[in-house]
Amino acid sequence: MAGKTKDEILHDHNDDGVDRRGFLKCMAWAGTGAFCVMQGGVLKSYSMSRVAEMNPGEMKGELSFVQISDSHMGFNKAANPDVAATLQAAVGKINALSAPPEFLLHTGDISHLSKPEEFDGVEQILKSASAKDVFYVPGEHDVLNDDGKGYLERYGKAAQPGGWYSFEKKGVHFVGLVNVMNLKAGGLGSLGNDQLEWLEKDVKHLKSSTPIVVFAHIPLWAVYPEWGWGTDDSAQALGYMKKFGSVTVLNGHIHQTMQKVEGNVTFHTACSTAFPQPKPGEAPSPGPMKVPAEQLRSVLGITDVNYVRGQHALAVVDSTLA
Amino acid sequence: MRRNVFAVSLVVAALLGSGGIAMKRQGFVASAQDKRTSTAEVKIDNFVFGPAAITVPVGTTVTWVNHDDIPHTVVSTEKVFKSKVLDTDEKFSYTFTKPGEYPYFCSIHPKMTGKVIVQ
Numbered sequence A: 001m002a003g004k005t006k007d008e009i010l011h012d013h014n015d016d017g018v019d020r021r022g023f024l025k026c027m028a029w030a031g032t033g034a035f036c037v038m039q040g041g042v043l044k045s046y047s048m049s050r051v052a053e054m055n056p057g058e059m060k061g062e063l064s065f066v067q068i069s070d071s072h073m074g075f076n077k078a079a080n081p082d083v084a085a086t087l088q089a090a091v092g093k094i095n096a097l098s099a100p101p102e103f104l105l106h107t108g109d110i111s112h113l114s115k116p117e118e119f120d121g122v123e124q125i126l127k128s129a130s131a132k133d134v135f136y137v138p139g140e141h142d143v144l145n146d147d148g149k150g151y152l153e154r155y156g157k158a159a160q161p162g163g164w165y166s167f168e169k170k171g172v173h174f175v176g177l178v179n180v181m182n183l184k185a186g187g188l189g190s191l192g193n194d195q196l197e198w199l200e201k202d203v204k205h206l207k208s209s210t211p212i213v214v215f216a217h218i219p220l221w222a223v224y225p226e227w228g229w230g231t232d233d234s235a236q237a238l239g240y241m242k243k244f245g246s247v248t249v250l251n252g253h254i255h256q257t258m259q260k261v262e263g264n265v266t267f268h269t270a271c272s273t274a275f276p277q278p279k280p281g282e283a284p285s286p287g288p289m290k291v292p293a294e295q296l297r298s299v300l301g302i303t304d305v306n307y308v309r310g311q312h313a314l315a316v317v318d319s320t321l322a
Numbered sequence B: 001m002r003r004n005v006f007a008v009s010l011v012v013a014a015l016l017g018s019g020g021i022a023m024k025r026q027g028f029v030a031s032a033q034d035k036r037t038s039t040a041e042v043k044i045d046n047f048v049f050g051p052a053a054i055t056v057p058v059g060t061t062v063t064w065v066n067h068d069d070i071p072h073t074v075v076s077t078e079k080v081f082k083s084k085v086l087d088t089d090e091k092f093s094y095t096f097t098k099p100g101e102y103p104y105f106c107s108i109h110p111k112m113t114g115k116v117i118v119q
Helices: A083-095 A116-126 A149-155 A193-204 A234-239 A293-299
Strands: A034-039 A042-047 A063-068 A103-106 A134-136 A165-169 A172-176 A212-216 A247-251 A258-262 A265-269 A301-308 A313-320 B011-015 B021-025 B039-045 B048-050 B053-056 B061-066 B091-095 B100-105 B113-118
Touching: A063 A083, A083 A116, A083 A293, A103 A116, A116 A149, A134 A172, A172 A193, A193 A234, B039 B053
Parallel strands: A063 A103, A103 A134, A172 A212, A212 A247, A247 A265, B039 B061, B053 B113
Antiparallel strands: A034 A042, A034 A313, A063 A301, A165 A172, A258 A265, A301 A313, B011 B021, B039 B048, B061 B091, B100 B113
């Protein structure tokens, strides 16, 4: 690995876990993808091009799952006139994994306009995935017009009234958060007091050795507040995670991969299965980025996460659809 | 790339009583001085309300038009008005019958803010 440190994220030993030190240790942009493995408190990140050089054993664990995001079913503009086809391609990638993942996480913007037929379309396509269970959190596009009523009726039955929930899989504690509701003028994503109170209680009883995976749509770290890419009260939420040795935060929303480490927390955003968005500040707005059709699938993707029990390691692999 | 709409749509709102309005396209610009017929347009382009602040006389009907590929909303911060979700090229109109300042934002992208000043 010597001489290749540029591609690695090294653990930042801040205690606070929430400040801006160690900001953006590594960015892996759309189309490149990243494989991350955290071992003994040190997290390393590899671009997808290097995953092929790795020992497959390093990527295997007792628990693996796949994150997909931002399917935007119903979107039909120039940036991607066929979002169903690219979601189907993502499922093809999932099904091509050597071992089927335990389940799927969808980090929101399932639909483009919150229409029932759009949710139906995504569910239909995901039925063909090798993993049958799908855990969702809503994006802002899923809760338009009706304060999320349609989304909650469909996906929130086992969740708290506001749509957030947690579950355990093989010793890993997963927390699905909702940060796209009741947004305030001029603000960012928001969790709100009810959810924060619930979260504090939810993780309080857990042993500090429990690996935690938090997933929500809008990034829980300040990726680029100028474009609304952050969550106003995420610091409070992450404050409840301070005692844990391994916390991984998975988000969507920004349609590109980005990673950073802050203290005990590793942040990761996933590509969209529908269309790419520009890098922060590199366009007048965060609107859909139009790329030549032959390049589209290289900037869309899925995230494959592996948990290795006993080492507190989460391996995150972003793979493009190309 | 993005659709640029250079032609200003000329909309005349004829006030029917105090509340209800009927709108139809006409080939002339309404006089800003005529309270009963004045109109104004705010464009949504690149996640920005343009102009961000607009000053209009009482009785003006303001129309927001979304030129983005992404849906937006127009929601009064003080809950005076609220649009449905506006997909590409969809419009929302509201007639301001009382003087005052009306801040608003996009509830989907709350960093997008604007203000209507009614005099």
